Amino acid sequence: MLLLYFCLLGHVLSGLSWAAPAGEDDLNQDTPYIKELLRHAKAAExxxxxxxxxxxxxxxxxxxxxxxxxxxxxxxxxxxxxxxxxTVLEGLDRKVLKMLTTVNDTHETPEDIQVKHFYKSCLRIKELNATYTERLKQLIAEFGTMPVLEGSSWQEEDFDWLGTTARIAFRYGVRSVFTAEVNTDLANNQMNRIYVGEQNFPLETRSMYMDNATAIYREDYRNNIQRVLHRFLGVEQKLAKQTAREIVDFEVDLAQGLVDQSEGFDFSELTELLTVSEVQERYSPTLDVDRLIFVSLGERVSDTIYEYNERYQQNLVKVIKRTPKRTMANYIFYNLVKHFVKTPADKTKKQKRDCLDVTKEFFFKNLDNMFYRRYNxxxxxxxxxxxxxxxxxxxxxxxxxxxxxxxxxxxxxxxxxxxxxxxxxxxxNYAEVNFTEEFANLDLQSADYVENVRQIMLEEARRSRELLRKPAKPxxxxxxxxxxxxxxxxxxxxxxxxxxxxxxxxxxxxxxxxxxxxxxxxxxxxxxxxxxxxxxxxxxxxxxxxxxxxxxxxxxxxxxxxxxxxxxxxxxxxxxxxxxxxxxxxxxxxxxxxxxxxxxxxxxxxxxxxxxxxxxxxxxxxxxxxxxxxxxxxxxxxxxxxxxxxxxxxxxxxxxxxxxxxxxxxxxxxxxxxxxxxxxxxxxxxxxxxxxxxxxxx
Missing domain, CATH: 3.40.390.10 (Collagenase (Catalytic Domain))
Structure with missing residues (x-):
């Protein structure tokens, strides 16, 4: 659910351009000679x-x-x-990599060490080879069984899609199909409130799912899902291809309910403050909003909640009725395991780059703070x-x-x-963040990437649930x-x-x-x-x-x-x-x-x-x-x-x-x-x- 109201300068793809000057950390800009040298360099550039x-x-x-x-x-x-x-990002990344790989850094805190352990666990991901598939299947088994792995023995009548996605959201914070989450009330940023509505979509916008010009990206997305099913869950190639197509087709069906960004709706036009029973009445019995909130967040609420993008829920009711449970189950469980999947690169340089990216994904605040303490x-x-x-x-x-x-x-x-x-x-610089408190329940080690991700997601889900009873944060x-x-x-x-x-x-x-x-x-x-x-x-x-x-x-x-x-x-x-x-x-x-x-x-x-x-x-x-x-x-x-x-x-x-x-x-x-x-x-x-x-x- 896109509720983070930030206006960002640029869209992130990844890349680099010209390299920064050698020895940039130590270059003294105060001398007239260096200043004139920099002026000539800037003019030449x-x-x-x-x-x-x-x-x-x-x-x-x-x-x-x-x-x-x-x-x-x-x-x-x-x-x-x-x-x-x-270019600016590449300069930052060079310094962050240096921090992550420096031994006995005098600046580092116990939390910095845990972040470095996580980075090393990613570098050692090939060591998981024999156990990787089994570890992912154990995650699935916490919530049921995945049809593509069970074949004809999978029991459709036993599958409860809403209960399953809500339990996964409670435990690991992974929200699929229909979500309930706690965020700052945008009309009163001193308090938090529950929002119910759409999931986050990997391809981000309605146009990416609907337009003919973007079909190539949907095909790439299907191929990636097929690769994960085959390589990491051991699904036979032909079945993996068929299942990946069903998963993407289902997501495209869900995306019909998204608002096109060109429509220009603002927050007040996309949200409505209602009681739980009022939202429940709109979509019952297909969408049990009361149970979604109770299972996802671990408590029943009497406060009013925000329904986000009514159009999505209206479309979802229709999609649920026409979608086989087998497809929904495969979709929900794939959305769970994808968070634990990291493909080891063949070349060391690319592996370092990939592991830096995933470390930033989980710990960008820590890395920015580490950078600030060293390079301010x-x-x-x-x-x-x-x-x-x-x-x-x-x-x-x-x-x-x-x-x-x-x-x-x-x-x-x-x-x-x-x-x-x-x-x-x-x-x-995140100098005000209490990282000691944030890491209190984490014990990240350099040998087990999957376990590290599991701990992080457990902790993030716990903190997310607790927001409902806490003052709002930025x-x-x-x-x-x-x-x-x-x-x-x-x-x-x-x-x-x-x-x-x-x-x-x-x-x-x-x-x-x-x-x-x-x-x-x-x-x-x-x-x-x-x-x-x-x-x-x-x-x-x-x-x-x-x-x-x-x-x-x-x-x-x-x-x-x-x-x-x-x-x-x-x-x-x-x-x-x-x-x-x-x-x-x-x-x-x-x-x-x-x-x-x-x-x-x-x-x-x-x-x-x-x-x-x-x-x-x-x-x-x-x-x-x-x-x-x-x-x-x-x-x-x-x-x-x-x-x-x-x-x-x-x-x-x-x-x-x-x-x-x-x-x-x-x-x-x-x-x-x-x-x-x-x-x-x-x-x-x-x-x-x-x-x-x-x-x-x-």
Whole structure:
């Protein structure tokens, strides 16, 4: 159930691009020589990515990023994608691997040691060979029998699908088909509440299950299930293939009830606060909501609960009636065992990479905290916080005085100002987490991967159940928070990943502000604007779901949003026509974040002119051997934040599963709406990058 209200900057695939400087941990940025060396290196990098023969007024992405693919080919590097955030992630991963493999690290805590044990158990997974299948079958046996393993002896009349999935959810936190779970009440983030509704879907969106263009991904998914059934459960190949097809067909049937992201529904439209008996009455006898909650959470409740996405439950009732119990049983038990399956890689390097990924999946908070304790850089923290203050002050001034925002009525503008004033930026170092308490019931050892996963899932399920009787805690995202900035709408906090503390990728002492405002400030500005986009504007200063906009301002917002819907709906990527989506949060944040960063940069620039040595210092706003003005470097730097190459097989996946448009369209769409960009590059009115009609909200 997708209830984590985070607005993330980028979608995670995995990959790397250019390598960070050798010895980056020890490089002293304070000397004039090193600063000048860094400026030359940054200039060379910027120039190498560009195709300066391309017309910036026709296609600025090609102008700024035209050579990027040649240098950072995903195919040549054998990765899913390359780009700035993947480069930042790769730098983080190198350091995390070093931490996990260092013996007798003086920084490590007992909890760090357990995380290292888990990583080692993954590396030793081949040692489980003879017992792996038996261990998985023992997990299944805790809850019954799996038809594909039992054959004709499986007794259909003995299978209770709802009871089985609820018992698995209680014990291991694995929720299939129809779920009950505890999360923060988005309308009152001081308390937790039960949500009932859809499971999480591996392919994520309705389009990935329904569209012809995404059939190849469903086929890959089927093949993976077939491989797991055959290799790890010992199912004969032909039967494994048939069962995998039945499992995916059932999941596709379930996905008919999902809401398409292009419909643009917000939380209040997808949830309804009801008593258990009211939800029970809607779907009885097919869906026994009362028993689902009782078995999944271990207690009966009298409080009201949220039903999430009524459309899913309505579809589920029909699907249950027409689906053989054998198929449902195979589906539920496969969803259980897949969490314990890890295929050992043939090559040591890939095995380390795979085991790092699974360690991050379970312990990203621990790893980020370990990184922070070892690599925290005060200069980087200060640079990020200084930029945040400048962006916040700039947007505050805009809300107070800009005629461009006169479409927002003054009382609503005042509430927006109050929300901005309450908004905070926080580096996700997890220093406040009590890891000793979280690991109190764990005894992770380096010899048994399956047992380690079992312990972790038992503990996570226990803590999840206990949330119902505890004060609400901040919502958690996943391992992408380690390198992707996010706006936690329910906290009104922008969370900056620890990976951004690494020098040289997007900031360094010697880099011009024109470059750092173009990338780093635009990243932060993107997240700030998320607090006021089509989803974020429905959350107030305290982070509660609460529509605080007056009717006239709201109508004006929707009219302006419609401009973005039409603009981005006309774009084509890799031969795929983008949908006209009502959900424009990411495009609004891209546009508003870049515009805010540019305004903040120009404010800073003008302030330097009044200082005694200001004009001299502004010479540093240019880069050696690059014949571009400071303003032009801002826009080039912004565009190069989105230079990317994606494996061709994943391009359709990117279109249909990501709320962001493909990166080249993020550049073209955003800059073509900005008059100052057109002015700096002398783009004639009516050119591709300077259309007559522009879309502007903030």
């Amino acid at each position: 910027i120039e190498s990515f560009m195709d300066q023969k391309a017309d910036p007024c026709n296609d600025f992405y090609s102008f700024a990023c035209g050579n990027y693919k040649r240098i950072n080919s995903a195919e040549n590097l054998n990765v899913s994608a390359t780009g700035l955030l993947y 850089n005060e200069k980087s923290s200060r640079a990020i916080k200084d930029m945040w203050r400048q962006l916040k002050a700039t947007f505050n001034e805009t809300l107070h005085t800009s005629p461009a925002l006169d479409w927002i009525e003054r009382p609503t503008r005042n509430l927006a100002i109050a929300k901005l004033q309450a908004m905070r930026l926080q580096v996700s 919502l958690e995202t996943d391992e992408s928070a380690s390198f992707t900035p996010a706006n936690a709408l329910t906290e009104n906090i922008i969370k900056m990943p620890v990976a951004m503390l690494q020098p040289f990728y997007i900031w360094a002492d010697g880099y011009p502000n024109s470059v750092m405002f173009g990338n780093l400030a635009s990243l932060i500005g993107h997240e700030l604007i998320h607090g006021f986009d089509d989803s974020g504007r429905k959350f107030d200063a305290k982070g509660n779901s609460n529509d605080w906009w007056d009717e006239k301002s709201s109508r004006n917002f929707l009219k302006r949003r419609d401009c973005f819907t039409k603009q981005y709906g006309k774009y084509v990527f890799d031969g795929i026509q983008l949908k006209e989506s009502l959900l424009q949060a990411e495009n609004i944040a891209d546009n508003g974040g870049m515009r805010l960063a540019y305004t903040a940069y120009r404010t800073w620039y003008e302030s330097q002119l009044t200082l005694p040595n200001g004009r001299l210092n502004l010479a540093n706003e240019l880069l050696p051997k690059l014949q571009y003005s400071a303003n032009q470097l801002f826009f080039i730097s912004f565009a190069q934040s989105f230079c990317q190459d994606v494996d061709p097989k994943l391009k359709a996946f990117q279109v249909f599963s990501d709320t962001h448009v493909p990166d080249e369209l993020r550049v073209i769409g955003t800059l073509s709406n900005h008059d100052e960009f057109s002015k700096e590059f002398n783009c004639p009115s009516g050119s591709h990058m300077n259309p007559v009609q522009k879309c502007i909200i903030y």
